Amino acid sequence: MRVEFPVDERSLRYIGSLEDDPDTKAIISILLDKRSEDFHNYASIICFCYKEVDLINLPEVKHLPKKVKAWIKRKSFERDETYLKFFTHLFSLYSSFSQTYQGWDRLGKFRSVFPESYVYHRVVDRHGTRPDTVVRRECYVVINGWDSRSERTKKEGQKLDVGMWDGVEQKGKVFETKVKAYIKEKEHQLNLLETIRDVSKKRIDVILASFAPKKVVLKHLESFFPGRDLSKINIFGIDELQNL
Numbered sequence: 001m002r003v004e005f006p007v008d009e010r011s012l013r014y015i016g017s018l019e020d021d022p023d024t025k026a027i028i029s030i031l032l033d034k035r036s037e038d039f040h041n042y043a044s045i046i047c048f049c050y051k052e053v054d055l056i057n058l059p060e061v062k063h064l065p066k067k068v069k070a071w072i073k074r075k076s077f078e079r080d081e082t083y084l085k086f087f088t089h090l091f092s093l094y095s096s097f098s099q100t101y102q103g104w105d106r107l108g109k110f111r112s113v114f115p116e117s118y119v120y121h122r123v124v125d126r127h128g129t130r131p132d133t134v135v136r137r138e139c140y141v142v143i144n145g146w147d148s149r150s151e152r153t154k155k156e157g158q159k160l161d162v163g164m165w166d167g168v169e170q171k172g173k174v175f176e177t178k179v180k181a182y183i184k185e186k187e188h189q190l191n192l193l194e195t196i197r198d199v200s201k202k203r204i205d206v207i208l209a210s211f212a213p214k215k216v217v218l219k220h221l222e223s224f225f226p227g228r229d230l231s232k233i234n235i236f237g238i239d240e241l242q243n244l
Contacts, residue, residue: 002144003141006139012137015117019114028117032118032121032122035242041181043114047179052091052095055087055090065201115128115179115241119162123164123173137161141163148192160192162177163175165204175208177212178210178212180212209237212238
């Protein structure tokens with residue numbers, strides 16, 4: 001089976017410009033460095049805090065788990081250097097945008113980079129050095145004669161955040177990433193994942209990944225799409241990403 005991931009160069013340049021922001025770059029670095037230690041806590045803060053006011057009043061953030069709040073309190077008391085760096089950069093990023101719908105919408109684009117970048121670098125670390133293995137981001141999917149761009153508009157979904165294919169083992173993975181789970185108006189992304197799985201004859205694992213816990217993602221999906229069969233899509237929540 002021949003699998004390729006043509007890159008959307010325009011989207012890749014845009015993502016690169018967001019990642020070049022000093023605050024974004026510092027946060028991504030911490031997420032990658034702490035993946036086997038405190039990743040769960042750092043990612044939870046990003047997942048459940050949407051506005052500058054959330055960071056000012058972390059103990060009052062409704063959906064932030066109690067164990068994360070306890071961790072925040074301890075790290076603050078200890079004056080933990082990494083946590084303080086993380087918080088400073090996250091607050092700097094959030095406060096750089098106006099606290100209006102337009103500002104939050106712009107901030108949302110920056111926040112969306114965190115899970116994508118984390119997944120991309122983890123997949124590169126695990127698979128990128130293998131012979132005949134390719135890892136791409138902001139990519140379309142070509143499987144033999146099938147092309148995700150064929151007869152599909154942008155609104156119907158054409159590309160994915162991260163793709164990996166091992167030509168030796170003839171297996172791969174593709175990821176669509178979310179900070180949390182809001183996908184109510186983007187069912188086409190679920191359809192694209194399912195199509196890739198079917199066309200590849202299950203040789204490509206299709207994954208919807210989020211910084212939210214898996215049970216939260218599933219609850220949202222079941223609420224948005226009642227009765228929809230989700231068995232073809234693997235759901236990775238925060239715990240699965242920590243072990244990626």
